[in-house]
Amino acid sequence: MSDITVGRRPDKPFKVSVTVKLVILITLCLMIMGPVATAILGSVRTTGEFLARPFDIPREGLQLQHYTEVLTDGDFWNSFRNSLIITVGVTVFNVSLASLLAFAFSRITFRGRGLLFNILSLGLLFPLAIAVLPIFIQVRQLGLINSMWGIILPLVAFGLPGSVVILRGFFTSIPNELEDASYIDGCTTWGFFWYILLPLARPALASVAVLQVITGWNEYFLPLIVLTDPKLWPLPLGIMQYQGQFGTDWARVMAYVVILMVPAIAFYLFTERYIVTGLTGGELKG
Amino acid sequence: MSSLTPSATLSDSVGKMAADRRRRNWNKAGMVLFMVLPGMILFFLFVLIPIAQSLIFSFYKWNGLGPPEIFWELKNFEQLFKHKAFHAALWHTLGFVALSLSIQLPLALGLALLVGRGELPGRRLFRMMLFVPYVFSEIITAIIWRYVLDPNSGLINVIIGSLVPGYQPIAWLGEPNVIILAIFFVLTWKYFGFYMILYMAAIQNIPGDLEDAARIDGASERQVLWNITLPMLGPTIRLTIFLAVLGSIQQFVIVWVMTQGGPVDYSETLGTYVYKYGIQRLQLGYGSSVAVTLFVITLIFSLGYQFFVLRRDYQDTR
Secondary structure: OHHHHHOOOOOOOOOOOHHHHHHHHHHHHHHHHHHHHHHHHHHOOOHHHHHHOOOOOOOOOOOOHHHHHHHOOHHHHHHHHHHHHHHHHHHHHHHHHHHHHHHHHHHOOOOOHHHHHHHHHHHHHOOHHHHHHHHHHHHHHOOOOOOOHHHHHHHHHHHHHHHHHHHHHHHHOOOHHHHHHHHHOOOOHHHHHHHHHHHHOHHHHHHHHHHHHHHHHHOOHHHHHHOOOHHHOOHHHHHHHHHHHOOOOHHHHHHHHHHHHHHHHHHHHHHHHHHHHHHHHOOOOO | OOOOOOOOOHHHHHHHHHHHHHHHHHHHHHHHHHHHHHHHHHHHHHHHHHHHHHHHHOOEEOOOOOOOOEEOOOHHHHHHHHOHHHHHHHHHHHHHHHHHHHHHHHHHHHHHHHHOOOOOOOHHHHHHHHHHHHHOOHHHHHHHHHHHOOOOOOHHHHHHHHHOOOOOOOOOOOOOOHHHHHHHHHHHHHHHHHHHHHHHHHHHOOOHHHHHHHHHOOOOHHHHHHHHHHHHHHHHHHHHHHHHHHHHHOOOHHHHHHHOOOOOOOOOOHHHHHHHHHHHOOOHHHHHHHHHHHHHHHHHHHHHHHHHHHHHHHHHHO
16 A cells, blocks of 8 residues: 555646646636627727727727717716716615614524514515516516615515625624623613624625625616616616617727726725625535 | 612512513504504515515406406416417416526536636636626617627627638527527626626635545545535535526516517517506506416415425424
8 A cells, every 4th residue: 555655646636737727727818808808999090990900009009089979978978977876876775774684684593583583584586587577567666666665675685685695694703702802891782782793704704795785786677677867877788878879880889898808897996805705605604 | 770779678679670671562563563564564565565476466457547446357378378478478488497507507517616726826816707797787788789799790700700710690680590599699708707706705705624534535526516516515506506597587677788688579478468468458457467477486486495495494493
């Protein structure tokens, strides 16, 4: 037995060399970045150049006017503001309501707790896009067509189960001794929640918030059915309208696309670790 | 706050404690209501009630004007199950499910196993590039890809054309069968990195000692992979399967922006079908029957999956 293990260097398991890994990864990244680069290159060239050669450097000089055209367009800034309202509204309401629910479900015992939590968990089975027609009917009945609340409230409601599951897991993991100690020191339950638990839960809250920001900022389906007034449209609908106006002028549309890509990438760079914990945190421990 | 003063008699203090407890119980009830009510009301108002309502509306012929009055029994469903476009939508959606389970996930897992551990320069940069499409909105993805897949001047056809002499440009978003594969390619582009990141995070959490111990005991690399690494990744794999299925069922934006479900019904999915035939035409009764069908499909899958597959994982963590 022993002579088998001697020559096997158990500390170097897979014999895949770094070079092979790099080749695979670089090929993959090229495939992923190709379309992104096409959009960027397309936005700084004329549409004519773009149609002749989709992937090429700008030979007739940088066409930055496509960017100034988008950035001086009143509709763009209007959509930007609407997106901001939706994103902030969804994030604030989701995080605050979810932390209250998660606290009650994890650290207060009351009658019907298990039942309520199970009902809420049912929501995990129904993504918003599946229930979009029933939501549309309900939003109409409540008179919220062409209202930002008609976007924010359903988004919050559909985001709650996921957020509560993530936060509840985190709240449960905080030792009871800490809670007891705070009561001995004269803290009320609310005081424990507000001054001790929430500050401790900052990473979990950040993960939940980050996912909600992405949801609110990117949502297209709900605004499409709830908002018929173009003045209320957020950026995802704004870019569709822009494309409708300048459909054949690809370079302009690509400039709009790139302008929307930049904040997404910047946001990702700043919140990377929260995104990954948020995505894995709910169901997986560690 | 309610500390006992030395002068207090025993009965005094007992009475005071009881009063304290009563007050605290009231406080507690008030606080529970304050914490639970707002969220639960919202959840009932926008999740449960709409779903329950659509169950009722699915039995009515209702064009959205006024209240639903014409009781239609099961005619909505009969019509739905006979509609050719619905069959197309159902098959295409199931196709997305099958393709993402058989191609997207294994590919992401294989690559994560390959590059997840060990020495690798620039790991963070690679991770970012692979993950970036997930951060982009579906709308950006769809618009970019509509141009990349354009038959005449799109990047894909130009590349193939320069490599293959005499290549006849393919209308990726125009031909039956091809169109679904093209859309699936776009979906893979967007979501592949997401799954890979989940797998990589899980792989990094596997303690290396375990695999080393097996190797020292003489296990081959294949045995280590099958008997240790993959089982350790079990919870993540089972979770991603769930996410991939639900994600495929609810796919709407990318398909809608790229093709609107067309031409004809070549790229119809359940999402575009609900939107076209339920919302755009305000056939709310008929649309409700589609929604109910969707719920039933999702519910059967989710509950079955929870019951037979995921239950193990929850027991593990408890």
